[in-house]
Amino acid sequence: MMPAGEHRWKILERIGSYAAGELEGEEAREVEQLIFERPEYRLLAESYAKMLVILATLGSEPVEAPEAVVGYVIRRAYISAFMRSAEAFIGALGRSYIDAFVYYLGLRRESYGGGT
Amino acid sequence: MSSDSDQAFAIRASRGDVEAFRMLVHEHSGLVYRVALRILGSEDAQDASQEVWIRVWRNMKNFRGESAFSTWLYRITVNTCLSVRRKESRRGEREYGGEEMPFLPEPRGDDTDPEAAALGAEQREEIQTALGRVRAEHRAALVLRHMEGLSYAEIAQVLEVPDGTAKGWVSRGRAAMLLALAEENHGRHEIGGTGG
Numbered sequence: 001m002m003p004a005g006e007h008r009w010k011i012l013e014r015i016g017s018y019a020a021g022e023l024e025g026e027e028a029r030e031v032e033q034l035i036f037e038r039p040e041y042r043l044l045a046e047s048y049a050k051m052l053v054i055l056a057t058l059g060s061e062p063v064e065a066p067e068a069v070v071g072y073v074i075r076r077a078y079i080s081a082f083m084r085s086a087e088a089f090i091g092a093l094g095r096s097y098i099d100a101f102v103y104y105l106g107l108r109r110e111s112y113g114g115g116t
Numbered sequence: 117m118s119s120d121s122d123q124a125f126a127i128r129a130s131r132g133d134v135e136a137f138r139m140l141v142h143e144h145s146g147l148v149y150r151v152a153l154r155i156l157g158s159e160d161a162q163d164a165s166q167e168v169w170i171r172v173w174r175n176m177k178n179f180r181g182e183s184a185f186s187t188w189l190y191r192i193t194v195n196t197c198l199s200v201r202r203k204e205s206r207r208g209e210r211e212y213g214g215e216e217m218p219f220l221p222e223p224r225g226d227d228t229d230p231e232a233a234a235l236g237a238e239q240r241e242e243i244q245t246a247l248g249r250v251r252a253e254h255r256a257a258l259v260l261r262h263m264e265g266l267s268y269a270e271i272a273q274v275l276e277v278p279d280g281t282a283k284g285w286v287s288r289g290r291a292a293m294l295l296a297l298a299e300e301n302h303g304r305h306e307i308g309g310t311g312g
Contacts, residue, residue, distance in 0.1 A: 009291065016290040020262075044294075051294055052262055054243060059263030065149035066162055073169035074138050080173065081134045 015041060019048030122185040130179045137176065140185070141169060147186070148193050154259040155197040157248055168196045183273060190266070190274040194256050201252040246296035250289050257282055258289030 011034070017023050018031040035041045122143070128136035148168050152161040171192050179188060247255055253275070260266045260274060272282040 012291040012294070013287045016294065017287055020290065047298070048290070048294060051290075051297060054239070055258075055262040056265075058240070058243060059154075059259075059265065063146050063150035063153060065145035065165055069149065069162055069165045069169070070141055070145050072166055073141055073173070074134075076170060077134050077137050077141075077173050081132060084132065 011041070012044070015044050016048050019045050020052060119184055119186065123181050126176070126179050126185040126188075127181055129173075130176045132177075137173060140172075144186070144189055145169075148189065151190070151193045151259060151264065152197055154247060154263055155194070155252070155256055156200055157244060160200055164197055164200055168193050171196060187270060187273050190260070190264075190270075191276070194260070194274055198252055198256060242297065242300045246293055246300055249296040250292040254285045254289030254292060257285035258293060261286045262290070 014023070014027075014031055015035070018028060018035075023031060035045050122140070125136040125139050125143075129140060145165070149161060149165045152164040152168070156164055168189075172189065175192070179185070247259070250258065257271055257275065260271045261268070266274070268279050268282050268286070271286065272279045275282055275285070277285075
C-alpha cells in the first residue's frame with residue numbers, strides 16, 4: 001500500500017495536471033469527481049489555477065537584458081574574431097618566413113610544376 | 117525576427133560572422149536573461165546570461181540548423197543555469213507530509229483578479245522566492261512550460277530528456293511550487309519527504 005505522504009503527493013500532482021488542462025477522458029473525470037466530493041481538493045484546484053495564471057502573466061511580461069550584458073558579449077565576440085584573424089595571419093606569415101628561410105639555406109630544392 | 121531569419125543569422129554566425137552574432141544577441145538577449153532570472157533569481161541572472169552568450173559564441177560553429185535556433189539557445193541557457201545550481205542541495209520531494217492540502221488565500225483587498233494581483237511587488241517576490249525553493253531541474257521545466265509556453269516535446273528537446281520525464285518534472289515542479297507558495301502565504305505547510 002502506498003504511504004500516506006506519497007498518496008497525497010500523487011493527488012497534488014494529478015490535480016495540478018487537471019488545473020493545467022492536461023488530463024483528458026477518464027483521468028479528467030476521476031479528478032473532477034474528487035474535486036466534487038472534497039472541498040479541500042476544489043480549493044487546491046483553484047489555487048493551482050490562480051498560480052498558473054500568475055506564472056503565465058509574469059512569463060508574458062517583456063524582460064530586457066541589462067545593456068551591460070549585451071555590450072559585454074558583443075565586445076568579446078569582436079575581440080575573439082579579431083584574435084582568430086590575427087592568429088591566422090601571424091600563422092600564415094610565420095609559415096612564409098620559414099619557407100623563405102628554408103629556401104635561403106638551400107635545405108629544400110624548389111620545384112616548379114613537374115620539374116626534376 | 118522570424119525563425120527563418122534566426123536560422124540564417126545563426127548559420128552566418130557559425131561561420132564566424134560577428135555581425136550576425138550581434139543581431140542574434142540583440143534579438144534574444146531578453147529571452148536568455150528572462151529564463152536566467154526565473155531559474156536563478158536576480159542575483160545570478162546577469163552573470164549567467166553573459167556566460168550563456170560566451171558559450172553560444174564558442175559553440176556557434178557546431179550549430180548545424182538541425183533544430184530551431186531558439187531551442188538550441190534555450191538548451192544552452194538552461195544548462196548554464198543548472199550548472200550554476202549544481203551544488204544546490206537536492207530537496208526532498210514526491211511526498212507531502214502536510215495534514216491539509218495546500219491552498220492560496222484570496223487576493224487581499226478588493227482585487228480579485230489574479231492577473232492584476234500578480235503585478236504587485238510583494239507577490240512577485242513571493243513567486244520568485246517560491247520558485248527558488250523548487251528543485252532546479254523541476255524549476256527549469258516549470259519555467260519552460262508555464263512561463264515560456266513551450267510544449268512538452270520542446271521541453272524534452274531543451275532538457276535532453278524523454279517526453280515523459282519532461283512531463284514528470286513539470287508536474288513535480290508545479291506541485292512543489294504550490295506548496296512553497298502556500299507556505300509563503302500561510303507559513304504552515306511543509307514539503308515533507310526523504311531526500312531524492
